[in-house]
Amino acid sequence: MSQPPLSSFPKYSGGAGAAPPPGRIAPGDPKPLLAIDALTLSIHGKPILRDLNLAIATGEILALTGESGSGKSMTAFATIGLLPHGATHTGRIALDGTDLCTLTEPQLCAIRGKDIGMVFQEPMTALNPVQTIGAQVMETILIHRAMPSAEAETRARDVLTRVGLPPDRFPLSRFPHELSGGQRQRVVIAMAIALRPKLLIADEPTTALDVTTQAQILDLLTGLVRQDGMALMMITHDLAVVSDMADRIAVMKSGEIVEQGETRQLFARMTHPYTRALFEASGHKVALPAPKDGPDPILQVTRATRDYLKPRRLFQPRQSVRAVDDVSFTIHQGERVGLVGESGCGKSTLTRAILGLEPLQEGEIRAFGHPVWPALPGALRSGLQVVFQDPYGSFNPRHRVARLVSEPFHLRPDPPTGAARRKAVEDALVAVGLQPEDADRHIHAFSGGQRQRIAIARALINAPELIIFDEAVSALDVRVRAQILDLIAELSRHRNLAYLFISHDLSVVRTITDMVMVMQAGRIVEHGPTERVLTAPEHPYTRQLIAAAPKLPDIAGGPHAATPAL
Template sequence: MPLLDIRDFSLSVDGRALLNAVSLTVDPGQIVALVGGSGSGKSMTALSVLGLTPPGARAQGSIRLDGQELTALTDRGMDAVRGRDVGLVFQEPMTALNPVLSIGAQVAETVRVHGMARRAEAARVADAMLARVGLPADRFPRSRRPHELSGGQRQRVAIAAALAAKPKLLIADEPTTALDVTTQARILDLLVDLVRQDGLGLLLISHDLALVSGVADRVVVLQEGAVVESGPPAIVLQSPEHPYTRRLLAGAVPPRQRPDTPPAPVQPPLLAAQEIVRDYALPRPTLWAKPGTLRAVDRVSLAVHRGESVGIVGESGSGKSTLLRTLLAADRPQAGTVRLLDQDWSAVSEGARRRLRRHVQMVFQDPVGSFDPRWRVERLVAEPLALLDAPLSPALRRRRVEELLGQVGLAPEDADRFPHEFSGGQRQRIAIARALAVQPDLIALDEATSALDMLTRAQILDLLADLSRRLGLAYLVVSHDLAVVEALTDRLLVMQDGHVVEEGPTVQVLSQPRHPYTASLVAATPTLPVQGA
């Protein structure tokens, strides 16, 4: 008998079908991957297993866990299932963990809520589980808060909390999307080991086909709430039968958008950094001790020329985000200089910097976090226009917003809508339109595609490449996704512990890495099997 058995399950809200006769099974000790684009129904299927369907939803069909019909349970009955029989690991652990509670308390809480142990015993269970996921107490005191850990360490805490009550089924919803490739590999190895050792079932939700090809026993492909293909990865991902699966596979390996050999610069750099140093103060070990310092960026130099795309890659903590903040004058370096348009950029006051600010714009990983949800798209896109010396009239501003939306493939009437009315890919297009508002020379992209599914990622990369060709834009791309930087950048810098350990043309660095660290990043990147092999 399957551990999880979903049969002909359909879900609708206000007459709109979200899931349509979904059927799948997960056996003990088995990893089943649920894949598909945004809006395909992956997360809704997982939430339905937990009884967390939208208000007013109408459900038909069956969901059984170890023979028990979950759809027949009341909310109180499902409370006993959630956490105890079914554990859940979210995509972003910072939103799932309580920022004011210690990591030990949060792992112990799962056991205590279900009455499985008293406080002292729950603390011992938490210690054992945290140690099992690679966070031993001697190196990671249980009093630490989530913000004191790295992204990979926080995800390990979330996994420990999900497994503390020894559930039969673990649901992992995009558990590695925000992680660098080496941390991602370690988290996946951990999940696989836990499944094989404890015999629990794992329902792995992901848009990364290369990732699931290496760990899943079975792949289920969803499109618009329906299962269109399923089977072993060796069959589904190498010899796909459905056109939608073939489209997903085509988007999984984005085509290279830049020439393999970057052109030689013929003019001074647009942005130039020389011997940048950025230090952070560490907490005092004792009341009277001197505070230590952490050198996040150590004597880094780089240049970005007009129309050029430069990538920066490295693990979490390598210094790439700190370097980006320094290059954008959000942080001031302790040593070194940054020049924009051959003018001092890093050491001047914000007032003096303001007239240069329009030449550099930013696109973030999560556009929702950078949008005011109360503003309509017109106001969001027009916000940077305040950097212009002469303000535009309402009519000209509206016309400019509509032009920008057209440039990124959206309709003029979208200016009157709110951010929550758009898909993830459409919101990222709005973010790009906002960055284009003041006609910048350089756009910085900080993990701008990491939260997008394969199809949407391919569309955004095509858009960025087209904008660069038409408008002569330069890009500074920070990403942990080597497929993205390979598709979009001319030159690549690899950072480790605040140093640039390798740089050169992107194709050369990734195909023939000279430094062992670069080679380890390339080796840790999951790859799809050759179709038809």
Template sequence: MSLLEVENLSVSFRQDGQSMPAVRGVSFSVDKGETVALVGESGSGKSVSALSTVSLLSENAQVEGSVTYKGQQMIGASEAQLRKVRGNDISFIFQEPMTSLNPLHTIEKQLEESLALHQGLVGAAARTRILELLTRVGIRDPETRLGAYPHQLSGGQRQRVMIAMALSNKPDILIADEPTTALDVTIQAQILDLLEELKASEGMGLLFITHDLGIVRRVADRVCVMKDGEIVESGPTAELFANPQHPYTKKLLAAEPSGAPDPVPEGAPEILQSDHLRVWFPIQQGFMRRTVDHVRAVNDASISVRAGETLGIVGESGSGKTTLALALMRLIASDGGITFDGQDIRQWSTRELRRLRKDMQVVFQDPFGSLSPRMTCAQIIAEGLAIHKVDPHRAPRELVREVMVETGLDPAAMDRYPHEFSGGQRQRIAIARAMVLRPRLLVLDEPTSALDMTVQVQIVNLLRDLQRKYGLAYLFISHDLRVVRAMSHKVMVMKQGDIVEAGLAEQMFNAPQTEYTRALIAAAG
């Protein structure tokens, strides 16, 4: 008997008097010491299938079929039975840790609550276990992080805390829902190695949900490919990758960013340049708030980006990538020189900078978090037009329609709200919002990390097309080296605030000069 057996699972959601199917006739099992991967694009039913295992779906869900854990039926089980299993025998790691961690409690308190509830560990024993867990999931100097709140950690660090929490009770089954999406390649490799080690040492079963087929190839024993709520193909990993049968599986396997951007035009002007840029945050203590030290977020960064050129910035969480970008856009304080389009903007006032803002735009990692849920697509895209008085003689909706077509969106959907779009479409809206202002520089902060592989390819192609058409300069921040290679002319590698290596993209990937860069490339491999 398998640890977890799912047979003919069907899930639908009641909405506006209608039943909307999400999962149809899904069957799979997870054995002790085995990793089973559920693969598919957003909306394919992967997460719904996983949440059904311990009845974590919303009240409007209608569930049919069978889900058994060690022979015990989970569908229809009492709340008391489910509480014994949830978090103890079957643990979850979710994609977005900020929705799972309590913003009002420290990291130590949240881990301590889990240990006290399920293992009865308190005080010094709990603290020792917490430090051990944080060390195992790759958090440096864990003692200094115990008193931190979730918002004080980077995205990657928050995900590591979530993983530590899920592993704290040594579960029989770990359900990992896109657990490495927000992690650096080196930490991702560490976490995958850790999960493999735990699986072997604890005999733990692992249900791994992801859209990254590279991870699937590395960790999974068996794969189930999902599309539109159904498993369209399943089998041993090696066999499925070597000889996929279903057209959708073939499409997924073929979806990987490739190629290179067009060469930078000869004589292209320099758009952005920094000279020995430094961002240090003071550490203050005592009643008088005296500065006793500094967090050295960025040290001595000198960069140059021309029109039509992409500078890829890579490095682990906390290396200073985003801080550098914010400083270059004068959104946070810094020391050193910053020149934009030939003008020294280092001493410009907020009012003087305002007229430059339309030329310096940002696209963030999480489009859902950066789009107002109360505004329609058209309102979101058009918001900057009035502020910056762009093309005032034309109707805003006309400009919105043009940029939506340009970014691959259907203008007929301009009056829909963000929640009515897929993740890839929301990212296109974020790009359209920036592009409608016709900027000179676009800062892209992890713009593809939360997207399916097929959508990643689409966004990379879109960004390259826009750069070709408008001569855009890009700062492309990412931990996904495949995407960086497909997008970048030059690459800069950062570590703990320092630039450890910089050069042409092909040279960096083919002949890295530093041990750290070689480790990054090997981890992504």
């Protein structure tokens, strides 16, 4: 689908003589900072982008949204000149009037970091683990020879302070592994803005962050644009994330922009079916069956306490940090419980203790009436399964799906063999919406959503009574996420499955659980029926989480009216 020329893009429609607010292209302004005109891209002959047209003005935030594979990241890579081998393209990408497509690699190197900054999705892979954060922020400054080394260190301190990492609390000598996920993302942002670039590209910068950290990063990016007048291309798959920050939104599908416009107008209009599908998936409501709690407790956590020893410096005494602090709760048959909280609150530590992977200093965890530590009997352990956040990382890529899905059979004293084993695998794949022939494929041949379905099939192969979903949908596109949540609800309906759903996304927890626990600094600070806790929270921390959660706009009275995602 070809796009309109740059001259037909939406303009600011204020009153006569009104000055355009920050982030709007003024009437008659023929020169946006970034102008992508008729960009068509293919890799080894496969079409990736088709006749793409975009414009971003100085001081404007453009949200580029769509599902994985729609071409969002490839648009960013084309803009910054980091296309893979085998890529060919036509069209024009102009930054402040200069066509980037005609520049040599040395010329592009002079622009990257200086005129265009890039914030990548995963900060731990974007940072060098053996270099300090100060050295990495200074690197961009020194490579471009913008100032001497002493001045570069001063600039690094100033930039880190600006992104919320003041040197008195976060010395330049720290390494990335000593920071949290949100702090590492702030370092990446500091690197990107060290030389005050004209254009900042942020590729899914908040996907794996909890709601409060996500809100802080979004506020930080917005503030940088408004204060410095730089342009921001914000890439995301979630419309709710950018509904409050973006001046304009462009929706991508299969390498094309199917709809774009001023944010409020686009939400009110949504002329393309794909845009409406993304909007509805962002606020998806799961048809959760009525709870059928059984009388017997499946999981009992009693005053669980877990401490870690902190790394110490030479001649300093050992200090410990309490990750889980006196936590108690019970899950019965068919009960669906959510666990929410920020990164570092103790959710993952508690999960490992429930699975019997770590001991407790105090308290006890019992599954099916037996303690999980030091070892839950194999026959009982088969009734307790887990689905991890990263399905690809939890599979051996050398094995076929049949072997991956049947791995839990080793817990059974009499696992099926031969044709019976094959049928059990195929039945599990069909139960999660896949095909029997998928058993013969390797995991790399599947999309992210399909991999998560395979992870769920592996968890179901032994017909467990309780499944722990550890951030199982946090990295998925909104439409794929909606499909996985519907699948979980369907399994709960037909199998009376109990689960503990761990997530930082309150809108997901609201729609997929009956009870919820809110965790802060290792303690459960509030618990109760999900709707009651999230509608009328009693604890200040719960209210803080709800306030930070991104919300879809409430488009009242229109044909596509919708309620907020939370």
